Structures are given as structure tokens and as C-alpha cells.
Amino acid sequence: MITRRIARWIDDRVGAASLAKKALDKVFPDHWSFMLGELALYSFVLLILPGVYLTFFFVPSSREVVYHGSYAPLRGVHMSEAYRSTLQISFDVRAGLVMRQIHHWAALVFVGASVAHLMRIFFTGAFRRPREANWIIGLTMLLLAMANGFTGYSLPDDLLSGTGLRIAYSIVLSIPLVGERLAFLIFGGEFPTKDIISRLFVIHILIVPVAIGILISVHLALVARQKHTQFAGPGRTEHNVVGSKLWPTFTAKTIGLMFFVFAALSALGGLVQVNPVWLYGPFVPAAVSAGSQPDWYLGWLEGALRVMPPWEIRAFGFEIPNPFYPGVLLPGLFFGVLYLWPFLEARFTKDHEEHHLVERPRDRPLRTALGMAGLTLVAIFFFAGGNDIIASQFNLSINGVTWAFRVLLIVAPPVVGLLTYRICKELTARGVPPETPPAFEEIVRTPSGGFVEAEPTPH
């Protein structure tokens, strides 16, 4: 009753009832893979809540202090205020550790869900006209998410994050012509600098989250305007959407999913330790630990840095240093191809039509094969990022492991691509029945005794 009165009060002033009704009646197709984007959305939501809480305790400062908190092994150690406040959040702020760990896990899952969502869009061709803009926005959000993940785990100013920052600085430094200047602008001077933590903080809690928030709004507005894609099936055509209405069924389902995501991340945050910075110790420029690895989504770049042969270009006293190729060129090319993919594909297939029915991966063997080859490449780079762990766990020579990865990088992508192509062709040739039951005709007996085909009904 009270909600109805509030609704009427608002509508009297803005007159939104007909618009709102249309929104409530909006139909969303049902398919499990369409929830991947929602997973990303809800992990982003859960990033913000504990994230804001953490800002009330974290001190983004490099000022040197001495630790006197409750974590005994580090008492009396000189460290930055940033590191001390992270220790305080972890040991002395009640509910602080669980908040910190939920925040970190949510970040890991946010990027993971985004990548899974990206793969769904890619392999089903959902990026095709008219959804090219949303593809570009989505990729941009993925890059921003990776960047913010990196700035986030760099904030505690522990030894591991300091090592990561140092490598990032070296990669910026390697950019031809402007690298030196750019690295000094970003870091405020030659590494290590006093400024970087407070700068990363502003980027991490203001600039990038706001940018992601804006892009999510546009992303969803475009989905609403263009309506969701759907798989082919009985009653489903290029000209309709078949599924649940936004209100109430889809809303209840997606809220349920949201709480499942929150629950899973809470369980991880409470039970599975992540980034135990107190074990790494504070950042000291002359120290480093073996087995240093970034968070998972940067693992492929770490691997690329490790397997890169000792090559670089030098001429006339100028050089393009080694880290440029794996650190800048590789991700630049990879994401460049991804950004252009909808346009490249339209050009090569000469298909400039609008598409609202998505495809099964097997229906497009070449795209699926190329996608799998690219994925294989990234996966091998990722595992190469753990070459030292692999070598020590299996008692192998680190040089041998690195060489094996170099060979795999050349051999495996084409092999996987060819295999994928063959499998797709086989599956289509065999005519494996589609996931949805075939359409059937409904025959209706008329009062006069004749039979007519009824209007096809969606199932």
C-alpha cells in the first residue's frame, strides 16, 4: 500500500508509469552462458562495498614508520604507513581481514567472469552488428579491471607488490622515444619514489572505478536498447526475444544469482587466504623473493617476459629494450586484434547484416579455431609465468622448462587451432541434434471435422 502511494507520488510528478511498464515487460532469454556477464557485474558490486570500508583504514603514504602492532614477527620493523595500515586492517581492525580478503577475491573473480563473458561473446559471434560498440566497451572494461587489479595489489607496499611495480616501471621505461619521460611522469621520478602509493590510491579508488561504473551503465543501456541476443530454437527468430520478463521472474532469478556470487566470495574471503602481505614483509628496494608472481590475470604477461629470448633492437645509440616486446607489443597486438575483430570478421566474411541470433561455436569453425589458438597462446604464456615453480616442484632445470615453453608457444597454438577446426567440421557434418527440441506442428481439429495447423507456439 505504502509502495503504491510512493509510486503514485513519483508518477504524478514525472509520469513514468508507461515507460516503467515497458521496462518491467522486457524479455530476457534464458541460457546459462548469458549469466557470465551478470557474474562480472555482481562481483564488481561486491568489490565496491568492502572496498569503501577499506579506504577508511588504509593510509596511502610512503612515510616511513616503525611497526608496533599485534603481529609480533614484524614489531620494530621500519615500513611505510601504507604497509603498516594494511597490517592493521588485517590484524587489528575487527572484520578488517575478512573485508580485505573478500575485496581481493572479488577482484580476482571480477576479471575471471569478465574473461569468461568475453569468451562467450566471442565464440557465439554476439559481437557482430549491431553490438560492435558493446564489444569495444566490454574490452575496455576488461583492461580497466586488469589495471585496477594491479594498482590494488600494489597499494599495500609489501615486498611482492614493490617487485611488481618495479617491473611495471621497467616496462613503461622500455617504450620507444617517450618511455623515460612517461615513467617519470607516472612514478614521479626514478623508481622507487615516494609519490607512487598515493597516486595509485587515487587511480584505484576514484578514476578507474568511476570509469568502469560509467562504462557498465552504457554497456547495460545498450543491451536494453538493442535487446539481448538468443540462440536459435523453436519460436526464436531474428525478430523476437523469447524468455522471462524482467519483472518479476528475471529479477528474482538475477537477485538470487547476485546473492550466490556474494555468498561464494564471502566464503572465499573468510576461508581462503589471499595475498598474505605480512609474510612478504615491507618493500625494500634491494630485496626480492623467489617465486614472485602477479595476480592471475597478469600471469600471461609475466610468462611472456620470462620466455622472451634475449633480443632487442639497437641502432645509432638508440634501443627498443627487451621488455617492450612482451610487455607492450604483445598485449597491444592481442587487444588490438580483439578490438578490431568485429570489423575484421565482417570484412572477411562480407557479412554486414544485423544479427540477433547467436551461433554455436561449431557453426563457425574458422573463428572458433582462431579463438582457440589465441586462447592456447595466452594459456601457455600464463603457465610460463610459473616456470620457476614448475622447475622446483618437478625438480627440472629452469632453463629446460623455459625452452620447453618457447617451443610450445610456437607449436601448440596451430595444433590446437587445426584440431578445433576439425572437431567443429565433424560436429556439423554429423548433424548432432541441437540442444533445443525440434519444432513441432500443432494440428487442431476444427468443429466441422477438418484439421488445420495451429499458429506455432514457442517452447
Next chain:
Amino acid sequence: MSRTGVERATARIAVGLAITTVAALGLAGTYIAGGQSQVEGVLLALALGSLGYAFVVGSKHLLPRGPFVEERTELASTPEEQLAFAKDFDAFLQPGEPLARRKFLLRMLGAAAGALGIAALFPIASLGPDPDNKLKVTKWRKGARVVDEQGELVRVNTLKVGGALTVFPEGHLDAADSQAILIRAQSQPFTTRPGREHWTPEGYVAYSKICTHAGCPVGLYQRQLQRLLCPCHQSTFEVLEGAKPVFGPATRSLPQLPLMVDDEGVLRARRDFDSPVGPGFWDRDR
């Protein structure tokens, strides 16, 4: 939906919501009792998971299932609509309008906005100093005394053969670009490379500790192999041969610090490193 199905769903939802309530109360209780990360995580997961369960069961069994069909409308506007929009948008440029004959004002607006934009970019330069030759020099000077990380002077008997130590120039313990790894590789002086005679008094050799690949501290001295290994990307350097890279992505040797021993037996630098320290950059060799 059969009657029993609805009733079963109702019961499941009720149980879910009850668990959420109990777990939430437990969560509050945990906080009051002093907090415990694992318990907080489990109770929160239980509360949220049961809530999600209630919603999903409800959406499956108690809400209209459809399927519903919504027709797609044409996304693009009709050519007439597009034309009408363009006409309204260009209204101020239609014949007879003052601006139609004064288009230079629009060009000037563009120029003004551009100038303002460019002027607004300059303050970005305040974010960092000019690199100058900061990347090419360190704090090592002729005669600088060698100290360890605590600032203790390093003497000729500080290390045994096979020992290694991180060192700085005296008075510059915070100069990260000056960190060097001091190794007593042998008991006698040796020559790492032609032209570097007398740089290794009593078998002491010092190299920049900053990897020439990506700047990590080259922390692992492999005594048996006489090699230095960077733990970040496994660049490996030959200690007896001027720290030339023998494996991994590094392309350049670690810069060597020429050493000498003064009358009091204290290690000193003869001068700065033989080349710029740290990872490569565009005009490093100029």
C-alpha cells in the same frame, strides 16, 4: 504447477530465509564477541547463499515462467526521421540564420577550444621531473667507501671467498639505484674483461644489483656455478666474466663497479659503474 510443487517450494524458501536470519544474527554475534575471519566468512556465505536460494526457488516455482515473446523493433530510424533530425540539428545554419554567413565563428570556436585543451595539458608535466641523466648516474663517486645495508664499512676481510653482500656507497643507504652486489669470488684479484684490470682487489667484485632486464634485484648468487640469477625472470649472469648474460631475457651485462682497497683495508669505489644501471631505455647508449 501442481499444488504439492508450490507447497514444497514454499517450504524450501521458508527454510532458506530462516537460515539467512539465523546466520545474520550469528554474524552480528561474532562481531560482538571479538570477530573471527573464518567464522565471519562462513556465516556471511550461509546468510547470502540461503537468501540467493530463496530467490532462485521462488523464481522457478512461484513466479510466472513464460516463455514470453517480445518482438524486436527496427533499431535504425527511418531515413525520414534521420533527415528530420539533421534538419533540426542544423537549424542555426539554415539560410537566413546569422551563423549561416558567419561560419568562421564556428571555426574560431574550434580553435579556441583546441588552444584551451592544449594549455590544460601542460600541468601534467608537473607530475614528474625531467629525466635528464638521472638514469645514467648513481651515487657512487671516486673514492666512495663501500658500506653494507646497515651502513657498516666493508673491509677487505669482511667476506670469505664465496660470500656475497648487498652494498651501498657510504651515506646513501636509500639510493636504490646505487645498490650493488659485492661478491668475494676468489682470493686473488682477477680480470672480468679486458680493460678492467685492477677492479677486483683481493678477489672482490661488485656489480649493480639492478637487473638490466626489468630492474629486479639480482639476488641469487650461485656460488658453485659462479653465476648471479635474477629471481623475477631468471636472467643469469656470469660472475667471473663481467656478469655477461648467459640465460633468460636480459641482453646486457650487469654494470661493474671498479673497486680498490685503501690503506685502512676499507673497500672503495674507483668511480661510478662502467655503464648506466638498470633496465634499458630509448637513449641509454647516448
